[in-house]
Amino acid sequence: MRFYQLHPQVVVLIGTATEEKENFMPAAWASPLSFKPPLFGVAISPKRYTYNAILASEEFTVNYCTLEMADIVARTGEVSGRVVNKKEKFNIKTRRGEVVKAPVVEGCYAHLECKLKDYFEVGDHFLFVGEVLKFSHDLKDLKPLIYLWEDTYTTISDVRILKPREK
Numbered sequence: 084m085r086f087y088q089l090h091p092q093v094v095v096l097i098g099t100a101t102e103e104k105e106n107f108m109p110a111a112w113a114s115p116l117s118f119k120p121p122l123f124g125v126a127i128s129p130k131r132y133t134y135n136a137i138l139a140s141e142e143f144t145v146n147y148c149t150l151e152m153a154d155i156v157a158r159t160g161e162v163s164g165r166v167v168n169k170k171e172k173f174n175i176k177t178r179r180g181e182v183v184k185a186p187v188v189e190g191c192y193a194h195l196e197c198k199l200k201d202y203f204e205v206g207d208h209f210l211f212v213g214e215v216l217k218f219s220h221d222l223k224d225l226k227p228l229i230y231l232w233e234d235t236y237t238t239i240s241d242v243r244i245l246k247p248r249e250k
């Protein structure tokens with residue numbers, strides 16, 4: 084077990100579009116960063132095709148995955164867009180973003196369309212900060228995909244802690 088595996092994380096697919104191709108990369112090191120302006124951050128290794136695709140296009144989408152998407156997440160996370168057209172190989176259904184050219188992934192329960200605002204070197208990753216230009220969601224029957232460690236995923240249970248301070 085490594086230190087970063089003690090941290091269950093919601094999984095998103097980062098969508099990019101360059102003149103060459105559309106691409107999708109699972110990311111677990113991703114988080115909202117600011118209300119105003121609305122900013123979202125994702126840590127991306129410079130080894131990833133996505134790293135170059137975001138720098139080239141200055142845009143990306145954040146697609147929140149469901150439990151049913153564990154298989155596609157595992158598959159898109161073990162090959163690089165440098166060698167494979169993941170959209171064709173894994174039959175990923177998309178539509179174009181409303182305000183960015185990067186693709187939005189069908190079947191996800193929420194989508195952010197982001198314009199690259201800044202990026203910073205953080206050890207062996209870079210923190211890409213996107214300004215959220217558009218946000219959509221469908222939270223019906225929600226089963227968010229949560230990454231535990233080493234190819235192991237879970238989702239939330241029906242247990243809800245409502246307003247704990249009032250009890």
Ligand SMILES: Cc1cc2nc3c(=O)[nH]c(=O)nc-3n(C[C@H](O)[C@H](O)[C@H](O)COP(=O)(O)O)c2cc1C
Nearest residue numbers: 108109110111112127128131132133160162163164
């Ligand atoms: C569940 C999961 C979460 C991941 N999270 C990240 C992440 O936050 N940052 C990162 O750089 N790579 C992450 N990876 C690894 C990349 O998704 C993987 O190397 C992928 O093949 C890169 O694709 P690309 O080269 O097409 O960009 C993750 C992989 C999985 C399966």
